[in-house]
Amino acid sequence: MKLPEAFNLEAWTEQHLPTSLGAIGNREVFKNSDFIFQVIKGPNARNDFHIDPWDEIFYQLHGHIFLDTLEDGKVIRHRIDEGELFHLPKNVFHSPRRPPGSVGVVIERPRKQGEEDGIAWFCEKCGHMLHSVYFWCEDIETNLKRYVQEFNADEHLRTCKKCGTVLPDPTTVPQWAGDDWK
Numbered sequence: 001m002k003l004p005e006a007f008n009l010e011a012w013t014e015q016h017l018p019t020s021l022g023a024i025g026n027r028e029v030f031k032n033s034d035f036i037f038q039v040i041k042g043p044n045a046r047n048d049f050h051i052d053p054w055d056e057i058f059y060q061l062h063g064h065i066f067l068d069t070l071e072d073g074k075v076i077r078h079r080i081d082e083g084e085l086f087h088l089p090k091n092v093f094h095s096p097r098r099p100p101g102s103v104g105v106v107i108e109r110p111r112k113q114g115e116e117d118g119i120a121w122f123c124e125k126c127g128h129m130l131h132s133v134y135f136w137c138e139d140i141e142t143n144l145k146r147y148v149q150e151f152n153a154d155e156h157l158r159t160c161k162k163c164g165t166v167l168p169d170p171t172t173v174p175q176w177a178g179d180d181w182k
Contacts, residue, residue, distance in 0.1 A: 009029070009039070009061075009105075010061075012029065012039075013027075013039050013041070013103060016039075017039055017041050019041070020041045020042055020043055020044065020098075020100075021041070022044070022045065022171070023044055023045045023046060023145070023148065023149075023152075023170065023171050024044060024046060024144060024145045024148055025040065025041065025044065025145075026038040026039065026040040026106070026140065026141060027039050027040075027141065028140060028141060033110075034110070035107060035108070035109055035110070036106075036107065036108045036109065036110055036140050037105065037107050038105065038106050038107075038140060038141075039061075039103065039104070039105055040096070040098060040103070040104050040105075040106060041098075041102070041103050042063065042065065042098030042099050042100055042101065042102035042103070043098055043099055043100040043101075043102075043175060043176050044096070044097065044098045044175075045170040045171045045173075045175045046095055046096070046097060046148070046170055047095070047121065047124075047167060047168070047170045048095060048119050048120070048121055048148050048151070049068070049070055049093040049094060049095045049119065049120050049121070049122065050093070050094055050095065050117065050118070050119055050144065051091060051092065051093050051094075051117065051118040051119070051120070052088075052090060052091070052094075052108060052117055053090055053091065053111065053115045053116060053117065054090050054108055054109040054111075054115075055087060055088060055089055055090050055108070055109075056087075056088040056094075056106055056107070056108045057085065057086070057087055057088075057106065057107040057108070058080055058085065058086040058087075058088065058096075058104060058105070058106055059084075059085050059086075059104060059105040059106075059107070060080045060081060060082050060083065060084050060102070060103075060104045060105075061082070061103045061104055061105060062082055062101065062102060062103040062104075063082055063099060063101045063102035063103065064079055064080060064081045064082060064099065064102060065079075065080050065096055065097060065098045065099070065102050065104055066078065066079055066080075066096075066097040066099075066181070067080060067086060067088070067094055067095070067096050067097070068094065068095040068096075068097060069088070069092055069093065069094045069095075070092070070093035070094075070122070071092075073127065075122075080104070093120060097175075097181075099176055099181045099182075100176055108140075110140075111136060111137050111138070113136060114136070115136070116134045116135060116136055116137075117134070117135060117136075117137040117143070117144070118132060118133065118134040118135075119132065119133050119144065119147050119148065119151075120132040120133075121151060121157075121158070121167055122167075123160040123162065123163060123165050123167065124165065124167060125160065125163055125165040126160060126162055126163045126165070128160050128161070128162040128163070130157065130158060130159075130160055130161075130167060131151060131157045131158075133147045133151075135147065152169040152170070152171060153169075
């Protein structure tokens with residue numbers, strides 16, 4: 001068996017991910033591997049919280065990101081700067097918020113049949129869970145994106161049953177206006 005040659009990740013990224021893919025956009029570098037090694041380029045537009053049945057490792061190549069986590073019922077914002085690593089333990093709701101120009105790597109484990117990922121949305125006013133979906137994530141590039149798009153397209157799902165607040169579709173409102181993201 002001939003092993004592949006080493007390659008430049010920055011050149012790979014420019015070839016396979018020349019621009020941000022929008023709301024949720026990632027590209028797997030090594031398909032069908034024993035791990036998921038993906039590159040993600042900002043900006044993105046998200047308000048969902050993902051929960052993974054396995055740990056995730058975030059490494060920030062360019063710029064910074066914010067990783068919002070849900071801890072004891074409160075949203076905690078973690079800033080991951082260029083060159084920094086962040087280990088996210090399994091089963092923690094999290095929402096990566098990627099500003100323009102940011103490029104990061106996320107490493108995680110492929111899911112086996114029966115291991116479910118989840119996505120949940122919470123009211124920005126009262127914190128009530130609006131909706132959640134659990135699913136087998138067979139393809140990290142498409143599965144999550146599909147459920148997020150379905151939720152964003154349904155105002156009924158985005159409306160809080162407790163207080164009536166409508167969670168906006170993040171793809172329709174400016175995510176990175178002003179200086180609060182720098």
